[in-house]
Amino acid sequence: MIYADNAATTKMSDAAIEAMCACMKENYGNPSSLYGVGQKAKEALESARDEVIKAIGADNFREIIFTSGGSEADNQAIRTAAEIGRKAGKMHIISTAFEHHAVLHTLKRLEKEGFEVTLLDVHENGLIRPEEVDAAIREDTCLVTIMYANNEIGTIQPIREIGAICRAKNVLFHTDAVQAVGHIPVNVKEDNIDMLSASAHKFHGPKGSGFLYVRKGIPITNLIEGGAQERGKRAGTENVPGIVATAVALKDAIEKMDQNAEITKAKRDRLIAGLKEIPHSAINGDEDRRLPGNVNFCFEGIEGESLLLLLDDKGIQASSGSACTSGSLDPSHVLLAIGRVHDVAHGSLRLSINEEITDEEVEYVIKSVKEVVEYLRSFSPIWRDLVAGRKKFIL
Numbered sequence: 001m002i003y004a005d006n007a008a009t010t011k012m013s014d015a016a017i018e019a020m021c022a023c024m025k026e027n028y029g030n031p032s033s034l035y036g037v038g039q040k041a042k043e044a045l046e047s048a049r050d051e052v053i054k055a056i057g058a059d060n061f062r063e064i065i066f067t068s069g070g071s072e073a074d075n076q077a078i079r080t081a082a083e084i085g086r087k088a089g090k091m092h093i094i095s096t097a098f099e100h101h102a103v104l105h106t107l108k109r110l111e112k113e114g115f116e117v118t119l120l121d122v123h124e125n126g127l128i129r130p131e132e133v134d135a136a137i138r139e140d141t142c143l144v145t146i147m148y149a150n151n152e153i154g155t156i157q158p159i160r161e162i163g164a165i166c167r168a169k170n171v172l173f174h175t176d177a178v179q180a181v182g183h184i185p186v187n188v189k190e191d192n193i194d195m196l197s198a199s200a201h202k203f204h205g206p207k208g209s210g211f212l213y214v215r216k217g218i219p220i221t222n223l224i225e226g227g228a229q230e231r232g233k234r235a236g237t238e239n240v241p242g243i244v245a246t247a248v249a250l251k252d253a254i255e256k257m258d259q260n261a262e263i264t265k266a267k268r269d270r271l272i273a274g275l276k277e278i279p280h281s282a283i284n285g286d287e288d289r290r291l292p293g294n295v296n297f298c299f300e301g302i303e304g305e306s307l308l309l310l311l312d313d314k315g316i317q318a319s320s321g322s323a324c325t326s327g328s329l330d331p332s333h334v335l336l337a338i339g340r341v342h343d344v345a346h347g348s349l350r351l352s353i354n355e356e357i358t359d360e361e362v363e364y365v366i367k368s369v370k371e372v373v374e375y376l377r378s379f380s381p382i383w384r385d386l387v388a389g390r391k392k393f394i395l
């Protein structure tokens, strides 16, 4: 089996599993308890926090809140900025059309509460232009939230430049860095980031564990009321085993990041070169400014879902980056945002690899995708129309 869906989730690293099991077996205390086992759990929690601080270039333990993952961190960051904005009479938020639904759906809720949201266009290459962020900022803008790297097409945004613009204009800047942290260098200070979301299961840590960075001095809104955990900003007994494993996975990912990225990029580029040979296909997103492991293509005249099922039969686990897989017939909002028309967006394939894929597997994937695309086209009515000239090729 070839697992090529690391953008959906990753396999936990052995080190993270071991740390998690050891914590569950031995370090079972409640960090809020004052006696020995409780204090031992508290120590594990705080040393995990120190690791996270180091990993993203933060300053201070108060800047990290452990959450149930990326979605919760996104919700909390956006709510935090919205509360600050509401109090100051600033109810305008800037984001982009290709954010994760954890961001887009939170913004939809805020619109119902009276906020105005501007979603910036994403250009054909899958990149946001800093000057357009600059132009969209108004007197009443309380937040700019733009993802670090896109989960479907892998494009890496000019975060540092956008952050500098927001800083200069005194507007809070949040980035959903779930796809970036542990994969490419991220530094909250150098990148001018005020708030950042991350999720452990995207960097070989456990599911249901993540964190939110909030720069010192920004008053945080809590989503969950209850006890005084996480300095009163996120109630509920901490997921100590998950948090410990998160820190281990993150440390590991960052130590090996440069080396793994180099290996992964070479394989990614071979996959891209191989898939480009398929006629009437196109890569989605900028070819260079993309995550080391992301390959995303559209193939004209086919349906992404059939492609996935047939690849699964060949032992290749991938994704279409389309909402079809979850029962909806809408094509991916990300592909529509970069200007793909519905028909083309339907025929998409996302392969998200890591350094473990072998060269032989890469060749097998290329060969398999070529075969499956050709097979699906052989009985596709759309393809027949395209070939007969009744319909115009787009790609």
Ligand SMILES: *Cc1c(COP(=O)(O)O)cnc(C)c1O
Pocket (backbone or CB within 6 Å): 007, 008, 068, 069, 070, 071, 072, 074, 100, 102, 147, 149, 150, 151, 176, 177, 178, 179, 199, 200, 201, 202, 208, 209, 210
């Ligand atoms: C996976 C993902 C999320 C959600 O993270 P969870 O931990 O699954 O809640 C948010 N944003 C992006 C970009 C993601 O890839």
